[in-house]
Amino acid sequence: MTTTKRTHTRDPHPNGGGYPDSYYVATATGMQEHPRLQGDHQADVCVIGGGFTGLSAALNLAERGFKVIVLEAERIGFGASGRNGGLVGSGQRKDVLDMEAAFGLETSRQFWDFAQAAKQEIRDRVAKHNIACDLQRGQLEGIHKASYAGDAKELSDALAERYDYPHTRALDREETKELIATDEFIEGFLDEEAAHLHPLNFALGLARAARDAGVQIYEGSRVKSYSQSDPAEIKTAEGSVKASFVVLACNGYLEKLEPRVSGKIMPINNFMIATEPLGEKRAQELIKRRLGVHDSRFVVDYFRISDDHRLLFGGGENYRRGFPSDIRGMVRPYMLRIFPQLKDVSIDYAWGGTLAVTVNRLPSVGRLQPNLFYGHGYSGHGVPTSIFAGKVIAEAIGGTAERFDVFAKLPIRTFPGGTLFRYPGMVLGMLYYSMKDRL
Numbered sequence: 001m002t003t004t005k006r007t008h009t010r011d012p013h014p015n016g017g018g019y020p021d022s023y024y025v026a027t028a029t030g031m032q033e034h035p036r037l038q039g040d041h042q043a044d045v046c047v048i049g050g051g052f053t054g055l056s057a058a059l060n061l062a063e064r065g066f067k068v069i070v071l072e073a074e075r076i077g078f079g080a081s082g083r084n085g086g087l088v089g090s091g092q093r094k095d096v097l098d099m100e101a102a103f104g105l106e107t108s109r110q111f112w113d114f115a116q117a118a119k120q121e122i123r124d125r126v127a128k129h130n131i132a133c134d135l136q137r138g139q140l141e142g143i144h145k146a147s148y149a150g151d152a153k154e155l156s157d158a159l160a161e162r163y164d165y166p167h168t169r170a171l172d173r174e175e176t177k178e179l180i181a182t183d184e185f186i187e188g189f190l191d192e193e194a195a196h197l198h199p200l201n202f203a204l205g206l207a208r209a210a211r212d213a214g215v216q217i218y219e220g221s222r223v224k225s226y227s228q229s230d231p232a233e234i235k236t237a238e239g240s241v242k243a244s245f246v247v248l249a250c251n252g253y254l255e256k257l258e259p260r261v262s263g264k265i266m267p268i269n270n271f272m273i274a275t276e277p278l279g280e281k282r283a284q285e286l287i288k289r290r291l292g293v294h295d296s297r298f299v300v301d302y303f304r305i306s307d308d309h310r311l312l313f314g315g316g317e318n319y320r321r322g323f324p325s326d327i328r329g330m331v332r333p334y335m336l337r338i339f340p341q342l343k344d345v346s347i348d349y350a351w352g353g354t355l356a357v358t359v360n361r362l363p364s365v366g367r368l369q370p371n372l373f374y375g376h377g378y379s380g381h382g383v384p385t386s387i388f389a390g391k392v393i394a395e396a397i398g399g400t401a402e403r404f405d406v407f408a409k410l411p412i413r414t415f416p417g418g419t420l421f422r423y424p425g426m427v428l429g430m431l432y433y434s435m436k437d438r439l
């Protein structure tokens, strides 16, 4: 298999393009079409974007008695929420040692507790709404570099001693290899309470729960503009909504809709493949206990076994508009670096998605004016964090802003140089760190 030719498709998210040809779409359950917005409507809250952030905000708001309309440009879960690795990690994107160094123990503990609440929210939603999204417990970080030796133990000790979290353990090389059949990892960090799930089915389940709670969902309804008035008027090509509050939940697909915050995030593309079914025995030999796994690289490799015994593997990024034309050929070498024993295995699906990162990799959640809220930039840790951001935005609109305010106070710098894949310094930085991974 050759690696990718560096030609690019024109647009990773063409208007009206529908879902990508992914494993998740092929195994989606409960997919329902929603109408396009036509004519003039009114709501208490208009949510723009039908991914985890928007759906979580909409569902929590509807449960609080608000009349909510969700406007999704494409389909529910069309964006990162329906394409991601499905890993539900503990903590924030920065680990607690980095959080302590940056903000002190008290703030670090606060964000740890938020992340615990985020995982709980996911478990609660799955149970309450009976969402069949194959939620599995257990995650392992494979440490790939000698200079990181000992980090897993330090982190595990810190979590047990300062965060009342006894669910992690540092593993030596042999213990790690017992669980993951690779020679790549010098040690491991096992987190029994982190998890993974089928992200698109989770998004579709949230959408069903939101509909049941009274939320009106419109697909194929790209918001073109909104007024900065109260109520706000939100316009699509064929309709409009007047709403007392607006929630901006477009993440890596925000583009030029809101220039006041688009500079706080940088969209990047990340890629996944799904192998052919490996059979139960071979899949279990590869990864025990169906753990979700990621490595310690800057451009992270992440992988897990699906419930039909495929290896789902994510790896590789690009920092420009558009996906490589040969995603299979691009991601497969990353998979073979970790599992060379899979060279006979064919790849059934390959797809990409766009996510948003911030300068310091912490979420960008805030309020631009009294009736306009946003949540985005979860920097690869968005499965739990976006769900939680949607919830705290709903709390703030409902009048309880304590948790929202803590998020909103995080210092999120603006990237230099405008919007949309136009951050040469940042791109160079990404390339530099991914090169260091290889050294």
Ligand SMILES: Cc1cc2nc3c(=O)[nH]c(=O)nc-3n(C[C@H](O)[C@H](O)[C@H](O)COP(=O)(O)OP(=O)(O)OC[C@H]3O[C@@H](n4cnc5c(N)ncnc54)[C@H](O)[C@@H]3O)c2cc1C
Residues within 6 Å of the ligand: 048, 049, 050, 051, 052, 053, 054, 071, 072, 073, 074, 075, 076, 077, 078, 079, 080, 081, 082, 083, 084, 085, 086, 087, 088, 089, 221, 222, 223, 224, 249, 250, 251, 252, 253, 254, 257, 269, 270, 271, 272, 302, 314, 352, 353, 354, 355, 356, 375, 376, 378, 379, 380, 381, 382, 383, 384, 385, 386
């Ligand atoms: C390949 C990949 C792998 C990942 N793996 C993981 C992982 O394993 N674990 C993890 O924690 N995180 C992971 N992430 C990140 C995670 O998926 C995201 O952080 C999270 O899904 C963000 O959810 P969201 O709702 O904010 O954004 P999205 O799911 O991207 O939703 C935004 C939505 O807004 C819509 N939209 C945009 N503009 C408009 C408009 N003008 N009008 C109407 N609608 C609009 C888009 O169509 C889209 O559906 C991954 C991301 C990718 C791409």
